[in-house]
Amino acid sequence: MVVRRRGTGSVTWLAALGFGARLLEPIFSRPRAWQILEIFVAAIMVACARLVIGA
Numbered sequence: 001m002v003v004r005r006r007g008t009g010s011v012t013w014l015a016a017l018g019f020g021a022r023l024l025e026p027i028f029s030r031p032r033a034w035q036i037l038e039i040f041v042a043a044i045m046v047a048c049a050r051l052v053i054g055a
Contacts, residue, residue, distance in 0.1 A: 027033050 028037075
């Protein structure tokens with residue numbers, strides 16, 4: 001039963017990524033959008049690192 005739920009979750013996640021990528025293509029065709037996304041991801045990574053380190 002658990003395996004079936006994980007499989008369904010994977011299919012749902014990958015389908016959402018595919019459709020989302022198609023919908024967001026016009027936005028991410030510009031380099032500035034990628035820069036903003038990378039800054040956002042970097043901020044999340046720094047926040048996670050601080051939580052792990054305990055700072």
